[in-house]
Each structure stands twice: as structure tokens, then as C-alpha cells.
Amino acid sequence: MMTLKVNGQDHQVDADPDTPLLYVLREDLKLNAAKFGCGLGQCGACTVIVDGKAVLSCVTPVMLLEGRKVTTLEGLGSVEAPAPIQRAFIEEQAAQCGYCIAGMMMRAQALLARNSKPTEAEIRSELQLNLCRCGTHMRILRAVHRASKLMQTADASPAPRSTP
Amino acid sequence: MNGPVDLNRRSLLAGGGALIVSFSLGDAFAQDQSPPPSAPKPPGSLAQTPYLDAWIRIDADGSITAFTGKAELGQGFRTAFQQIAAEELDVPFKAINVVTSDTRRTANEGYTAGSNSMKDSGTAIQNAAAQVRELLIAEAARRFDLSAETLKTANAAVIAPDGRKLGYGELVAGDMLHVQAQPKSKLKDPAGYSIVGQPVPRVDIPAKVTGGAAFIQDMRLPGMVHARVVRPPSYGAELLSFDSAAVEKLPGVIKVVRDGNFLAVVTAKEYQAVKAMRALASAATWKETAHLPKQDDIASVVLKLPSQDTTIYTQSDPSASGTRTFEATYTRPYQAHGSIGPSCAIAHQVNDALTVWTHTQGVYPDRAGIAEMLRVPPASVRLIHVEGSGCYGHNGADDAAADAALIARAMPGVPVRVQWMREQEHAWEPFGPAMVTKLKATLDANGAIADWNFDVWSNTHSMRPGGAGSMLAAQLLAQPFTLPEPKPLPLPDGGGDRNAIPLYKFPNAKVVHHFIPAMPLRISAMRALGAYHNVFSIESFMDELALAAGADPVEFRLKHLDDARGRDVIEKAAREFGWQKGQKAPPDRGYGFAFARYKNHAAYCAIATEIEVNRQSGRPLLVRAVAAVDSGQVVNPDGLINQIEGAILQSMSWTLYESVTFDDVRITSIDWQTYPILRFDAVPEKIDVHIINRPGQPFLGSGETGQGPAAASIANAITNATGKRLRDLPLTRKKIKGAIEA
Numbered sequence: 001m002m003t004l005k006v007n008g009q010d011h012q013v014d015a016d017p018d019t020p021l022l023y024v025l026r027e028d029l030k031l032n033a034a035k036f037g038c039g040l041g042q043c044g045a046c047t048v049i050v051d052g053k054a055v056l057s058c059v060t061p062v063m064l065l066e067g068r069k070v071t072t073l074e075g076l077g078s079v080e081a082p083a084p085i086q087r088a089f090i091e092e093q094a095a096q097c098g099y100c101i102a103g104m105m106m107r108a109q110a111l112l113a114r115n116s117k118p119t120e121a122e123i124r125s126e127l128q129l130n131l132c133r134c135g136t137h138m139r140i141l142r143a144v145h146r147a148s149k150l151m152q153t154a155d156a157s158p159a160p161r162s163t164p
Numbered sequence: 165m166n167g168p169v170d171l172n173r174r175s176l177l178a179g180g181g182a183l184i185v186s187f188s189l190g191d192a193f194a195q196d197q198s199p200p201p202s203a204p205k206p207p208g209s210l211a212q213t214p215y216l217d218a219w220i221r222i223d224a225d226g227s228i229t230a231f232t233g234k235a236e237l238g239q240g241f242r243t244a245f246q247q248i249a250a251e252e253l254d255v256p257f258k259a260i261n262v263v264t265s266d267t268r269r270t271a272n273e274g275y276t277a278g279s280n281s282m283k284d285s286g287t288a289i290q291n292a293a294a295q296v297r298e299l300l301i302a303e304a305a306r307r308f309d310l311s312a313e314t315l316k317t318a319n320a321a322v323i324a325p326d327g328r329k330l331g332y333g334e335l336v337a338g339d340m341l342h343v344q345a346q347p348k349s350k351l352k353d354p355a356g357y358s359i360v361g362q363p364v365p366r367v368d369i370p371a372k373v374t375g376g377a378a379f380i381q382d383m384r385l386p387g388m389v390h391a392r393v394v395r396p397p398s399y400g401a402e403l404l405s406f407d408s409a410a411v412e413k414l415p416g417v418i419k420v421v422r423d424g425n426f427l428a429v430v431t432a433k434e435y436q437a438v439k440a441m442r443a444l445a446s447a448a449t450w451k452e453t454a455h456l457p458k459q460d461d462i463a464s465v466v467l468k469l470p471s472q473d474t475t476i477y478t479q480s481d482p483s484a485s486g487t488r489t490f491e492a493t494y495t496r497p498y499q500a501h502g503s504i505g506p507s508c509a510i511a512h513q514v515n516d517a518l519t520v521w522t523h524t525q526g527v528y529p530d531r532a533g534i535a536e537m538l539r540v541p542p543a544s545v546r547l548i549h550v551e552g553s554g555c556y557g558h559n560g561a562d563d564a565a566a567d568a569a570l571i572a573r574a575m576p577g578v579p580v581r582v583q584w585m586r587e588q589e590h591a592w593e594p595f596g597p598a599m600v601t602k603l604k605a606t607l608d609a610n611g612a613i614a615d616w617n618f619d620v621w622s623n624t625h626s627m628r629p630g631g632a633g634s635m636l637a638a639q640l641l642a643q644p645f646t647l648p649e650p651k652p653l654p655l656p657d658g659g660g661d662r663n664a665i666p667l668y669k670f671p672n673a674k675v676v677h678h679f680i681p682a683m684p685l686r687i688s689a690m691r692a693l694g695a696y697h698n699v700f701s702i703e704s705f706m707d708e709l710a711l712a713a714g715a716d717p718v719e720f721r722l723k724h725l726d727d728a729r730g731r732d733v734i735e736k737a738a739r740e741f742g743w744q745k746g747q748k749a750p751p752d753r754g755y756g757f758a759f760a761r762y763k764n765h766a767a768y769c770a771i772a773t774e775i776e777v778n779r780q781s782g783r784p785l786l787v788r789a790v791a792a793v794d795s796g797q798v799v800n801p802d803g804l805i806n807q808i809e810g811a812i813l814q815s816m817s818w819t820l821y822e823s824v825t826f827d828d829v830r831i832t833s834i835d836w837q838t839y840p841i842l843r844f845d846a847v848p849e850k851i852d853v854h855i856i857n858r859p860g861q862p863f864l865g866s867g868e869t870g871q872g873p874a875a876a877s878i879a880n881a882i883t884n885a886t887g888k889r890l891r892d893l894p895l896t897r898k899k900i901k902g903a904i905e906a
Binding site for chain 1: 237238239240363365366368369370371372373374375376377378379381382384415433434435436438502503504505506551552553554556583585586802806807809810811812813814816817835836837841842843844845847848850851
């Protein structure tokens with residue numbers, strides 16, 4: 001039994017110490033966002049934030065996370081109260097199948113937390129590890145730029161796209 | 165009223181139901197409920213599933229549901245269908261709930277493939293919704309005692325001139341919507357559209373960006389256990405021995421399932437299944453018998469396989485003859501769908517009933533395969549589609565569903581979740597087949613093409629289930645099902661010969677399809693099928709001929725094309741790109757152009773690209789792409805743009821980087837290191853997609869239309885940048901460097 005701090009809450013977790021964080025998040029904590037993509041640290045679909053840094057949860061044993069702060073996409077906001085990065089991805093319609101998107105968003109969030117106005121080159125370099133197969137890259141890049149702006153302006157105006 | 169639609173019950177009722185209908189409907193659609201077989205059929209998938217309530221249901225409380233037998237794969241058509249239904253019914257967008265493919269609830273629309281969803285299902289929903297609206301108006305006219313012509317619909321109600329109003333929920337009664345569709349519908353005038361044609365935000369995205377349960381991988385059923393399969397190390401390998409005793413002692417292990425060469429382990433928790441799978445794999449010994457062809461020499465391997473040859477197109481005009489003849493051979497390797505999320509399925513056997521949740525593209529044919537494998541009646545098996553990671557064709561989805569079904573049978577009463585590992589998806593998915601094309605053409609004295617010859621060698625492009633033998637699990641059983649005999653897919657859609665017939669007009673032309681039955685590697689449908697390579701070949705060769713004729717590539721295409729809509733997209737893409745006759749790209753850069761009408765009867769797409777080539781390393785970089793697309797009546801322009809953007813980037817990845825690798829026995833491209841794809845450092849600066857909307861014209865679909873033109877446009881830009889022509893896909897950095905140095 002170990003204590004795992006995820007999205008600001010302590011959880012008592014009963015998992016083998018070598019279990020990758022991803023499986024604990026998905027199965028024990030029933031969090032959906034982090035995805036199994038490769039289990040090899042090659043695609044980034046499992047990306048979460050640990051103590052402010054983007055981490056590949058599929059290759060990080062849970063035993064290393066005692067006392068660390070884990071944040072998943074669920075911890076940023078919700079459909080009702082989306083975080084800037086979530087608003088930005090909705091407003092840019094930055095998904096096709098969407099399987100890779102949570103990982104993209106977490107890596108971008110970690111970047112924006114330490115560099116609120118990243119350049120195009122910095123965003124690309126940061127996201128280099130994350131794979132998207134649908135070819136949504138242009139929208140993902142636009143969404144990260146938009147998130148950067150939203151975070152700076154704390155803009156609360158509604159999304160430009162409206163539903164008839 | 166209108167309980168869950170049970171299509172089997174409905175079809176049994178077909179005769180008697182018509183009586184109820186004619187009784188309840190007044191004169192709206194009562195005249196002829198059993199049209200003779202020769203009668204014109206209603207459009208889209210209504211032709212196969214004509215009952216309106218298979219597509220649109222309205223409950224007494226006013227809730228409205230649209231049904232589709234197609235599967236949302238990330239194309240966004242759930243949103244588009246919701247727009248179509250809302251528009252034709254005259255209800256707010258949010259009033260509609262869309263239910264997607266489920267063998268108990270939706271029509272059998274076969275596979276979600278071929279860019280056909282808008283054409284088949286979108287058209288069915290559009291016409292069904294329009295006819296439902298007419299029925300509601302007729303019913304309101306009866307109750308108001310007014311003529312139908314005086315009534316209007318708005319906001320889910322029928323309104324009389326005097327202001328009286330009846331909600332759709334109040335109007336619908338009994339089996340009122342259980343009537344067969346008429347051949348023609350009173351569709352809305354596109355000029356009055358307020359929902360169709362709008363960039364309505366996709367309904368699935370909010371959950372996907374907030375951690376909602378959006379994918380089959382996110383489903384958790386009460387009491388669910390986890391399974392992993394142990395796949396053979398190579399095609400056809402036989403399991404000689406394995407030690408299950410040690411594995412059964414591992415923590416959490418509930419069961420080891422073996423049937424012939426099918427091997428799986430079931431555990432309480434998911435990571436226990438991964439560990440037990442590894443233990444089981446290392447405790448198993450296999451006899452490997454596969455003899456794979458030489459990967460480096462795939463073109464000659466393909467050409468040496470026996471083929472069945474069919475001339476699929478000829479055109480002859482002896483008065484036209486040429487002077488200069490050109491020939492070229494183009495090749496494509498085996499390529500992988502490469503879904504980011506490995507395939508996953510959940511199966512639950514309760515007494516004689518089996519339910520499988522799957523991201524298959526075809527719940528009905530997949531059900532037929534699973535039922536055959538388990539030797540049970542199809543009616544005892546229900547398949548429910550749940551979204552998975554994008555599939556781009558026939559990936560491991562159907563196989564994972566069969567795996568889950570087989571394991572669930574050994575675990576009665578317990579829901580079993582199976583997820584493949586990365587290396588299993590990469591090694592065992594059915595690949596897009598290798599292809600070879602040989603082109604030969606003659607230019608006349610005026611620089612026009614006088615004679616055109618096109619030969620394509622290819623496997624089939626669909627080994628999808630229908631029968632159990634298409635599924636890995638069924639092939640691995642002690643009493644195995646054998647792979648069905650491959651068949652060429654019929655034209656006009658075609659398979660290996662999809663888009664092999666040129667849309668251009670040549671006085672003399674001959675196109676031959678060399679269908680190859682033998683399949684050295686496991687293959688099936690991959691986005692655009694043969695059209696990817698055929699369009700790459702045709703459009704590369706058109707550029708070669710334009711160059712030889714001293715003509716501008718865009719002008720050269722227009723010179724050979726009569727199709728007005730085709731000409732429009734070519735001109736639009738060229739104009740928006742800033743294409744100039746006699747243009748010269750900056751040093752180490754090149755411009756390319758390509759065009760196709762997908763399947764020669766679906767969407768039109770032209771793509772202009774700018775490429776930069778690093779002359780030292782050979783590395784190509786797509787700088788920008790400008791596309792023009794005509795997909796008929798646009799339903800959701802942002803959705804269409806998203807599809808084309810995605811097609812350009814995915815096709816670029818196929819075209820520049822991708823080939824399945826293998827040695828004499830095993831597939832060796834088993835992860836993202838050994839099968840590299842596009843990453844962010846190679847993403848272009850800009851992609852612009854321009855839509856030519858055709859109000860009121862049929863939906864033409866969009867999912868696959870960009871794959872071929874993107875490939876050829878990039879290849880042509882590389883030639884423009886380097887002066888060298890590359891004809892063997894993928895156009896890697898190494899090949900470009902070699903060509904520059906040659």
C-alpha cells in the first residue's frame with residue numbers, strides 16, 4: 001500500500017511497486033485521459049505531469065512516485081469548467097480520433113507552465129516525442145498557441161464557434 | 165411507444181406492419197407499402213434498410229434519435245449526421261442524439277469504409293428525416309383539420325397559420341414511423357440551411373480533452389477482468405510446448421486459455437496480465453515455418469507472383485498517334501495503419517448470449533465472423549461499436565474482438581477486456597499491400613498524350629471478416645478456420661485497381677489489373693486502398709510527361725481533362741497556391757501539383773505543395789500545402805478541412821518514411837523505432853484547404869480523397885527541387901540523397 005498524490009488528492013494504492021503509473025491511473029484511479037499507446041515511451045499518449053514535468057507514465061514505475069505530485073488532464077479542468085488548454089483544444093477543434101490528444105495537451109501544459117509564451121519552434125521541439133497518426137498536427141500547434149494567449153489574458157469570452 | 169428498435173422483429177413485421185401504417189397515416193404514404201422489386205429505390209442506405217424508424221426515432225417525450233450503421237472512427241461524422249438530421253427535421257442541433265453501429269439497434273451498413281459514410285448513411289438520414297417531417301406534417305394536418313400545405317415546421321413542432329402548435333412528440337404515435345421510405349423525398353432547399361454547412365463544433369471533442377470516457381479503452385464493466393494474448397513469433401508458427409504451471413502461480417492469474425496456437429492469459433488486474441503474458445511468451449516454444457519474401461526486392465517479388473489479368477479500360481482512336489514514348493515503373497512497399505492505440509475489445513458471455521464491444525468498422529460482418537468461429541447462431545451475438553484509436557482501415561480491431569470473444573467463452577459470466585501490445589498491433593495488423601505499376605505513354609507532336617498504358621500488380625485490398633477465417637484467433641485454433649480465398653474488389657470502386665483508370669481523356673488508352681491472389685504478408689484494407697499508389701503513379705507520370713512536353717504541370721493536366729468539377733479544383737488549388745506558369749522555386753525548394761477524383765466517382769481533390777530538400781542529407785521537408793476539395797454539398801466545412809489536413813499529413817508520412825520491414829521469417833517493424841512516422845519537426849508551416857461547396861449536390865465523402873494527390877504532389881515537388889525523379893515509395897532521405905549524388 002502506498003500513497004499517491006494525484007490531482008491534489010491522496011490515494012491509497014495497492015499495486016505491485018513495478019507497475020507503471022499509467023496502469024494505476026487508469027485502473028485503480030479510474031482516470032481515462034492518459035492512454036496506453038506503446039508501453040515503450042515512444043509515442044507520448046500516456047504523458048502526465050509529475051512535479052511540473054511531463055512524464056511518460058507507461059514507463060514510470062509507481063514506486064518512484066511516493067510523495068510526488070501527479071497531474072493528469074482530469075486535474076486541469078472539466079467540460080463544465082475547462083482549463084485554458086482544454087478550451088483552446090476545443091476552440092481549435094484540435095482532434096480527429098483524439099486518442100493522442102490528452103498526452104499532447106499534458107506535454108504542452110508542462111511547457112506553458114515554465115514558458116508562458118513559447119515560440120513555434122519551442123512548441124514543436126517539446127511535442128517532438130508525441131505521435132499523432134490522424135495528422136492533426138496543424139491544429140494541435142494552433143491550440144497550444146491559443147492556450148498560451150488564453151493563459152496570459154485569462155480571457156473569459158466565449159468560444160468563437162457557436163452551436164446553432 | 166417506439167421501444168428499442170429490434171430490426172429482426174421489424175423485418176418479421178414487415179407485412180403486417182404496413183396495415184397498421186396505412187391505418188394510422190391517412191393518405192401520406194399509405195398507397196403502396198410493398199413496392200414491386202423494379203420500383204425505384206430510396207437513396208443511400210435506405211435502399212437496403214427502407215424503414216424510416218431504422219434511421220429516425222421520435223419518442224412521446226419529444227426526444228429524437230438518429231441511427232447510423234456506420235462507425236465513428238474520428239472522422240467526425242457523428243456531428244455531421246446530427247447536423248443533417250436536425251436540418252431536415254427542423255429541430256435544434258442539440259435536440260438530436262446519434263446512435264452508431266450496434267447489431268441490435270442500427271441498420272446493417274456493412275463496413276465504414278471507402279469514404280462512403282456520408283453518401284450511404286448521411287443520405288439515408290437526410291432523406292429519412294425529410295420523410296419523417298412530412299409524416300408529422302400530415303398527422304398534424306389531420307388533427308388540425310387543415311391542409312398540409314398550410315403548415316410549417318420549426319423547433320420540433322408543426323405550426324398552423326393560426327398559431328396552433330403540435331410538438332413532434334405529441335404527433336408521433338404507434339408505429340407511425342415504421343413505414344418504408346419513398347424513393348423521393350421533399351428535401352429542404354439548401355439556400356435555407358441553417359445547420360448544414362456550418363462549422364458546428366464536434367460533439368465528441370469536449371470529452372476527449374477532459375478525460376471523459378471516450379474510447380473502448382476507457383470502458384470498465386463491473387467485475388471485468390483483463391486478458392492479454394500471446395501471439396506466435398511469426399505467421400503460421402506452431403505452438404510446440406508451454407509451461408502454464410509457473411504462469412498460473414503468478415499474482416492475479418485467473419486462467420490460461422489455449423486452443424491450438426491461440427494462447428491467452430486472464431488476470432484480475434491489467435498489469436498482471438502484461439506480466440503474465442510475458443512469462444507465458446518466454447515459457448512457450450514455437451516451430452516457425454514462415455518464408456517471407458526479400459523485402460529489398462519487393463518489386464520483383466510482386467511481379468513474379470502469378471496474377472489474374474483483366475483489361476479494365478480501353479480507348480482507341482487510330483487517328484491519334486505519338487512520336488515520343490516514355491515508360492516508368494513505380495512501387496509501393498507494405499505499409500501499416502499504425503493506430504496509436506493498440507486494438508482493444510471487451511466481451512461478455514452470459515448464458516447463450518455474447519456481447520462484444522469493439523472498434524470494428526463493421527459490426528455486422530464482424531459478428532458473422534465471430535459467430536462462425538464460435539459455431540453459434542449470429543443472433544446470439546451482439547456487437548456494439550465503441551470508438552477506438554483512429555484505424556485508417558482494417559487494423560487489429562476485428563482480430564481483438566475475436567480474441568475477446570474466444571476468451572470470454574472460457575470465462576462465462578465475466579466481462580473480459582483484451583488489449584493488444586504495441587508489438588502485436590505492429591506485427592499482426594493486416595498491412596496495406598505492396599504494389600507495382602508500369603506506365604507507358606506516347607506524346608504527339610503537339611505535346612499531348614496520344615497513347616496511355618497503365619498496368620497495376622496488386623493483392624486484393626480487403627481481407628475483412630464476414631467469415632471466421634479472416635480473423636487471427638480463428639486461424640490459430642486447434643481446428644482452424646482457413647483464410648477465405650482473396651477476391652479482387654469490383655469496379656467502379658475497385659481494390660488494387662482503384663483509381664487505376666485515368667480521369668483524363670486520352671485518345672488511346674489501356675489499363676490492365678494484374679490481380680495477385682498469393683499474399684506473402686497479411687494484408688487488407690488501408691485508407692484509399694489501391695488509389696494511394698495508383699494516383700501517386702498516374703500523377704507522377706503526368707508530371708514526367710509534362711516536363712518532357714515542356715508544359716506547365718497544371719496546364720498539362722487541364723489540357724487532358726474535360727470534367728468541369730475536376731478542372732475547378734485544379735484551378736482553385738493552383739490559384740490559392742500562387743502557382744505561376746514558368747515559376748522557379750527558390751534554391752533547394754520545389755513545387756509540386758497533383759489531382760484525383762477519388763474512385764473516379766467520389767470527391768475531387770487537388771493539392772499543391774512546396775518542398776525543401778537538404779542537398780547534403782537528402783532530407784525532404786514539406787513547407788506548405790494548399791488543397792482544393794469538392795465533396796458535393798458540404799455538411800461541416802471544418803470537419804471536411806480536418807479530414808483533408810489529416811490526409812495530407814498522413815499521406816506525407818507514408819510517402820516519405822514508411823515501409824513494413826521483415827526478415828526471412830518475421831515482421832521486424834514492431835514499434836515506433838522500427839516503423840518511424842511523422843513527428844513534429846517535419847510538420848509543414850502551413851496547410852490551407854479550400855472547399856468548393858456544391859449546394860444540393862450528393863455527399864461525396866472525404867476520408868480518403870487526399871491520400872493519393874498528397875503523395876504525388878510531394879513526389880513532384882521533390883523532382884522540381886532536385887531534378888531527379890523518385891518512383892519507389894517511400895521517398896526517404898537516403899533515396900533522395902542517392903538520387904542527388906547519382
